[in-house]
Amino acid sequence: MQPHAFRPHDLLFLRLPDRFDAGGAWPDWLDIAWLLRAPLVVRRDVASGSRVPVGARGITRSQRCKGHVQRAAVTRCVTPEMLAHVPVPPDCTLPPLLALAALAPQLDALGVAWGPAGGAGFQLASGLTALRQDSDLDLLVRAPSPLSGQVIDRLLALQQGASCRIDLQVDTGWGGFALAELARGGRVLLKTAHGPLLVADPWRHAEAA
Known part of the structure; x- marks a missing residue:
């Protein structure tokens, strides 16, 4: 696993779960048994050396814990792209997963690199159960290059008529933003490792940086 391989939203499984550094005591809901099964989510932050900025999540929205982990403690990395075509169980009734299965062929047809993130990716x-009937699909x-207007329009159209609310995030490689903000016009909130920025063009800002 190369040092540059980990990107925001990637899921990291640990072979040394006790190496998760939360900067202090772990919250009550988090323990080694959980981290042996649950991946950490790579987050946007500045980290030095072999430290990777990550976050642990539990089964409820309130169960979140930021921290870092050494690369040597990671045994497996699962990217959102790797999860794009994981079969949904035939008896599944969760709207986010049903929407994912329905939208996958249309997303593939756009020729973009995509995948589920958030609770859907985690599950x-x-x-492990991370979704509810009313959960969004992230x-x-x-x-890394600007999306064409046609692709943006088709991505936005996919959000209409879905079986749940869809939160579509775009990762430029330098930062991430909500596609819906770009569609509204004006400046976009670009989330970067150095903090959020309001920019007119998220791709041009990355080139300048």
Whole structure:
């Protein structure tokens, strides 16, 4: 696993779960038994050396814990792109996973690198319950180059008529933003490792940086 391989939204499984550094005591809901099954989520932050900025999550929205982990403690990395075509169980009734299965062929047809993130990605990667009937479907599109207007329009159209609310995030490689903000016009909130920035063009800002 190369040092540059980990990107925001990637899921990291640990072979040394006790190496998760939260900067202090772990919250009550988090323990080694959980981290042996649940992956950490790579987050946007500045880290030095072999430290990777990550976050642990539990089964409820309130169960979140930021921290870092050494690369040597990671045994497996699962990317959103790897989860794009994980089969949904035939008896599944969760709207986010049903929407994911329905949208996958249309997303593939756009020729973009994409995959489920958030609770859907976490549940597909680990088998642990993270979604509810009213959960959103978080989708990630990797776009180091600007998306064409046609692709943006088609991505936005996919959000209409879905069986749940869809939160579509775009990762430029330098930062991430919500596609819906770009569609509204004006400046976009770009989340970077150095903090959030309001920019007119998220791709042009990355080139300048």
